[in-house]
Amino acid sequence: xxxxNRLTGAACVLAGLCLLLVVIPDQVEAIEDSGxxxxxIPEAVAWxxxxxxxxxxxxxxxxTPLDGPEALRxxxxxxxxxxxxxxxxEIGFLYVAPALVLAVMLAMGERRWFLLSTAALPVGIWAxxxxxxxxxxP
Amino acid sequence: MPRLMKFAASAAVLAALAAxxxxxxxxxxxxxxxxxxxxxxxxxxxxxxxxxxxRMEKDTGWNIVVKNRPGGGGVAMLSGLARAKPDGLNIGIxxxxxxxxxxxxRPAKIPFRIKDFDYLGTVVWAQLAxxxxxxxxxxxxxxxxxxxxxxxxxxxxxxxxxxxxxxMRAIARSAGIKAKMVPHKSGAEQMQSLLGGHVDxxxxxxxxxxYYKAGKITVIASVNQRRHGYAPDMRTLIEQGMDYYVDPFFxxxxxxxxxxxxxxxxAKAVNAAVNSExxxxxxxxxxxxxxTDLGPxxxxxxxxxxxxxxxxxxxxxx
Amino acid sequence: MFDxxxxxxxxxxxxxxxxxxxxxxxxAVGQFVGAVPGIGPVITIALAIPFTFALSPLSGIAFLVGxxxxxxxxxxxxxxxxxxxxxxxxxxTALDGHPLAKKGRPLKAxxxxxxxxxxGDTFSDIVxxxxxPPLALVALMMGPIEIVCLLIFAFAVIAGLIGKSxxxxxxxxxxxLLCASIGLDPEHSSPRFIFGxxxxxxxxxxxxxAIGMLAAAEIFRRLAAKxxxxxxxxxxxxxxxxxxxxxxxxxxxxxRFTIARGAVIGTLLGAAPGIGTTAASFMSYASAKQTSRxxxxxxxxxxxxxxxxxxxxxxxxxxxxxxxxxxxxPGSVSAALIIGALIIHGIQPGPLLFEQQxxxxxxxxGAMIMANFCNFWIGLVxxxxxxFVIRAPESVIFPSAxxxxxxxxxxxxxxxxxxxxxxVFAAVGYAMTALGYSVVIFIIAFFxxxxxxxxxxxxxxxxxxxxxxxxDHPVAIALLALAVLTAYWLGRKRRPANGPPD
Numbered sequence: 001x002x003x004x005n006r007l008t009g010a011a012c013v014l015a016g017l018c019l020l021l022v023v024i025p026d027q028v029e030a031i032e033d034s035g036x037x038x039x040x041i042p043e044a045v046a047w048x049x050x051x052x053x054x055x056x057x058x059x060x061x062x063x064t065p066l067d068g069p070e071a072l073r074x075x076x077x078x079x080x081x082x083x084x085x086x087x088x089x090e091i092g093f094l095y096v097a098p099a100l101v102l103a104v105m106l107a108m109g110e111r112r113w114f115l116l117s118t119a120a121l122p123v124g125i126w127a128x129x130x131x132x133x134x135x136x137x138p
Numbered sequence: 139m140p141r142l143m144k145f146a147a148s149a150a151v152l153a154a155l156a157a158x159x160x161x162x163x164x165x166x167x168x169x170x171x172x173x174x175x176x177x178x179x180x181x182x183x184x185x186x187x188x189x190x191x192x193r194m195e196k197d198t199g200w201n202i203v204v205k206n207r208p209g210g211g212g213v214a215m216l217s218g219l220a221r222a223k224p225d226g227l228n229i230g231i232x233x234x235x236x237x238x239x240x241x242x243x244r245p246a247k248i249p250f251r252i253k254d255f256d257y258l259g260t261v262v263w264a265q266l267a268x269x270x271x272x273x274x275x276x277x278x279x280x281x282x283x284x285x286x287x288x289x290x291x292x293x294x295x296x297x298x299x300x301x302x303x304x305x306m307r308a309i310a311r312s313a314g315i316k317a318k319m320v321p322h323k324s325g326a327e328q329m330q331s332l333l334g335g336h337v338d339x340x341x342x343x344x345x346x347x348x349y350y351k352a353g354k355i356t357v358i359a360s361v362n363q364r365r366h367g368y369a370p371d372m373r374t375l376i377e378q379g380m381d382y383y384v385d386p387f388f389x390x391x392x393x394x395x396x397x398x399x400x401x402x403x404x405a406k407a408v409n410a411a412v413n414s415e416x417x418x419x420x421x422x423x424x425x426x427x428x429x430t431d432l433g434p435x436x437x438x439x440x441x442x443x444x445x446x447x448x449x450x451x452x453x454x455x456x
Numbered sequence: 457m458f459d460x461x462x463x464x465x466x467x468x469x470x471x472x473x474x475x476x477x478x479x480x481x482x483x484a485v486g487q488f489v490g491a492v493p494g495i496g497p498v499i500t501i502a503l504a505i506p507f508t509f510a511l512s513p514l515s516g517i518a519f520l521v522g523x524x525x526x527x528x529x530x531x532x533x534x535x536x537x538x539x540x541x542x543x544x545x546x547x548x549t550a551l552d553g554h555p556l557a558k559k560g561r562p563l564k565a566x567x568x569x570x571x572x573x574x575x576g577d578t579f580s581d582i583v584x585x586x587x588x589p590p591l592a593l594v595a596l597m598m599g600p601i602e603i604v605c606l607l608i609f610a611f612a613v614i615a616g617l618i619g620k621s622x623x624x625x626x627x628x629x630x631x632x633l634l635c636a637s638i639g640l641d642p643e644h645s646s647p648r649f650i651f652g653x654x655x656x657x658x659x660x661x662x663x664x665x666a667i668g669m670l671a672a673a674e675i676f677r678r679l680a681a682k683x684x685x686x687x688x689x690x691x692x693x694x695x696x697x698x699x700x701x702x703x704x705x706x707x708x709x710x711x712r713f714t715i716a717r718g719a720v721i722g723t724l725l726g727a728a729p730g731i732g733t734t735a736a737s738f739m740s741y742a743s744a745k746q747t748s749r750x751x752x753x754x755x756x757x758x759x760x761x762x763x764x765x766x767x768x769x770x771x772x773x774x775x776x777x778x779x780x781x782x783x784x785x786p787g788s789v790s791a792a793l794i795i796g797a798l799i800i801h802g803i804q805p806g807p808l809l810f811e812q813q814x815x816x817x818x819x820x821x822g823a824m825i826m827a828n829f830c831n832f833w834i835g836l837v838x839x840x841x842x843x844f845v846i847r848a849p850e851s852v853i854f855p856s857a858x859x860x861x862x863x864x865x866x867x868x869x870x871x872x873x874x875x876x877x878x879x880v881f882a883a884v885g886y887a888m889t890a891l892g893y894s895v896v897i898f899i900i901a902f903f904x905x906x907x908x909x910x911x912x913x914x915x916x917x918x919x920x921x922x923x924x925x926x927x928d929h930p931v932a933i934a935l936l937a938l939a940v941l942t943a944y945w946l947g948r949k950r951r952p953a954n955g956p957p958d
Contacts, residue, residue: 008624008891008892008893009623023649027649027650028648029644035643035644036917038646039648041905042637042649045630045631045633045634048626048627048630049631052624052630053627055623056621056624059623061620061621061623061624062619062620063620065890066891070677070680070681073679074676074679075883076680077676077680078883081858081862082876082879085872085875085876089872097859097862100855101855101856101859104679104855105855108679108850108851108854108855109682115849118852121859125859125863129867137863137866138872181796184796185800206870207870208658208870210640213657214654214655217654247650247652292920300645318918318920319917321642321643321914326785326786326795329783329785330598330729330783330785334595334596334598335596337918348804348806348807349806349807351808352808354807420800423802424800
């Protein structure tokens with residue numbers, strides 16, 4: 001079973017290959033002009049990724065301090081915040097942000113009601129920016 | 139020439155106002171008007187927008203919110219503006235050159251066209267000059283070309299936008315000299331390269347004026363259709379026999395389909411703010427020039443004209 | 457060149473009660489926003505510029521410069537206390553500041569940061585005031601070819617921070633460079649990696665990437681790491697001995713060479729625009745680590761690490777004013793904003809500035825020195841405030857911090873798209889750390905990527921295949937030689953460490 005560390009190296013080789021063969025031809029224009037081609041740096045990066053990735057796959061060094069359960073929980077918080085940001089674009093900062101703070105606090109396991117009043121903070125931020133500085137929030 | 143322009147501009151505005159129905163003055167926005175800026179906070183466009191918004195609020199009593207929407211020289215802002223409702227609550231300030239350039243070179247990637255907008259007016263046109271170091275063996279196009287031919291070495295030219303590079307290429311091609319185009323990020327960086335002797339020529343969009351006054355650089359040509367106020371004896375490229383020019387305009391537009399009375403009211407508010415005392419003073423201080431509002435109809439013509447100018451340049455450099 | 461009367465009059469202008477008020481206000485605001493995650497001095501200056509219209513030019517500019525200086529000090533505070541740099545400049549401060557705080561000495565770490573920051577700042581201000589005309593020539597000397605070589609040298613020095621795996625460090629740098637290449641290319645303005653999204657035309661927003669990877673990723677990690685009892689974000693021991701809460705003179709003096717080197721690196725990189733504060737602080741950190749007798753203690757709470765970064769990033773700011781005032785060339789985003797403000801106030805930076813506005817400039821210099829004192833005293837008071845705030849439970853600190861990051865990025869980028877990019881890079885940052893790829897190397901490559909590509913393109917155009925042109929650029933050749941020497945030296949130092957496989 002190859003170690004996770006080795007696998008990341010292989011992933012880099014794959015990413016470099018994909019970049020060189022698919023993404024760059026599709027997303028970078030070739031210019032029929034004198035001067036440096038726009039693809040120069042991306043192509044160099046792709047080659048470096050392949051070479052460094054291959055060398056890492058063969059001779060892995062360093063470590064991978066990945067903590068599976070923690071990463072899953074981090075993903076959950078990211079999903080909560082991401083959902084909140086999406087709702088902000090639909091409903092507005094003023095309504096969503098306090099709920100978001102509340103949701104994150106509850107997900108952390110906080111139940112003390114006097115601390116949950118932190119949810120009022122975004123309202124204060126909103127008041128400062130929108131009412132005083134005249135800078136619109138979503 | 140500038141006087142004529144100004145006359146034409148105010149005539150156009152007057153005509154538009156006269157043609158508008160009587161209820162024009164009654165139009166009021168149904169909420170805060172968002173003025174989107176095509177560039178980030180702190181730049182020239184941003185400052186112009188804030189001065190305009192401030193004046194328009196005071197004149198009309200509307201609530202005007204300035205919002206920065208940088209990206210792609212205005213492509214990001216106009217992409218959003220084109221999709222917005224034409225209810226008079228969404229207007230945007232941008233610069234014509236980079237927009238039209240992208241529209242011509244890669245239309246497939248730009249989600250809007252020139253005719254997707256209702257044009258409200260312009261704020262000012264930016265002066266652009268070809269400049270060289272004081273003491274260099276050239277002071278105008280003729281001596282520049284003679285020098286380049288004699289030395290046989292390619293001229294190194296700093297630029298910070300594509301049209302600048304195209305103009306220089308077109309000149310080099312028609313004069314039979316060689317030029318190496320060195321890309322830069324801003325006018326200030328071009329000045330750095332020119333003063334440090336890293337390039338032979340640069341384009342000055344305002345950052346060069348204090349150096350001109352300090353006697354450190356020479357203005358070789360005005361790249362606009364007109365000469366510049368700070369150096370009235372420096373001839374334009376056209377006057378020096380090269381039929382190329384660019385006229386970068388700061389202009390204001392709204393999504394297509396404004397009610398005529400809304401368009402008239404907005405254009406009137408823009409016009410009053412552009413010609414306000416504060417704007418006049420600010421432009422005299424910074425760009426050494428005067429405000430120019432072409433009015434709705436001529437702004438649209440200007441955009442079409444810009445398209446032709448750039449097409450000509452593209453042909454000349456093909 | 458100037459009569460002493462003008463200088464005195466200018467300095468006199470600086471110490472009017474109104475100016476003092478605005479300097480104090482600016483520094484206080486700057487330290488506050490610097491210390492709040494997500495909201496930095498740059499966006500604050502952008503927000504504050506309209507307010508300065510109502511002030512006299514001197515008060516207005518002094519206020520903005522105060523925000524900038526305060527922000528550099530403030531940014532170190534959350535970096536040390538909760539490992540989320542308030543500004544990217546403070547990313548290197550977290551490397552040693554946070555471990556020291558975790559060892560139970562947060563106040564000592566924060567005070568070391570404050571002292572070295574003020575020292576570095578004062579040094580570069582003195583350089584600015586006394587020798588800016590000759591140093592302005594440095595900026596002119598640095599053409600495209602020199603900048604490329606300077607960047608290569610900077611990369612070589614910072615390479616000393618690549619950890620156990622060289623390949624992983626190189627991958628991180630390559631990924632940073634790749635992300636920097638998104639958007640319009642510098643030579644032809646053709647879009648790259650846009651995927652049909654117009655928001656990407658100007659590239660990934662720097663604020664989104666920096667805040668996402670440096671602050672938000674750490675906040676998510678802390679949120680996720682919390683499983684049992686909710687405690688304060690960092691433990692403070694009220695009864696700890698005095699020497700653990702303060703920095704003694706002996707300790708400060710012991711860091712004198714580190715601070716001096718940081719101040720010199722910061723000043724030089726500030727005078728040659730284009731490199732920026734973040735890279736300067738990492739260069740200073742890397743060289744402090746490489747020249748230390750005990751490099752293995754770096755990253756574990758060595759006060760030299762804090763001193764190196766904070767003296768360097770603060771020194772950049774003063775020196776940034778040299779090309780800004782004498783040539784009108786901004787060395788950073790905040791300098792660009794301040795140039796905008798100067799122009800609005802009718803002051804044109806450039807060759808005539810010192811002749812036409814000498815009194816104002818000396819007033820500004822006076823205000824800058826004053827701001828350094830304010831930074832020191834407000835910093836000491838502010839530290840107590842933050843130490844108090846940070847005693848709040850984690851369940852208050854981190855949810856608030858994440859909302860502030862959202863607000864800060866939204867203000868900087870103007871779109872929720874920018875916020876979404878921040879969340880994506882929070883995930884990228886988390887994943888890179890979890891898989892052992894250096895976020896720091898990624899960020900530096902990302903920050904310098906655009907400048908590197910532009911300067912490289914410029915240089916290749918100028919050289920045009922004829923490398924004998926290089927002979928006209930002795931500075932570039934010297935920088936390249938230094939880079940090669942550094943790489944060689946680093947390689948020799950690596951070998952014994954890598955020798956016996958473990």
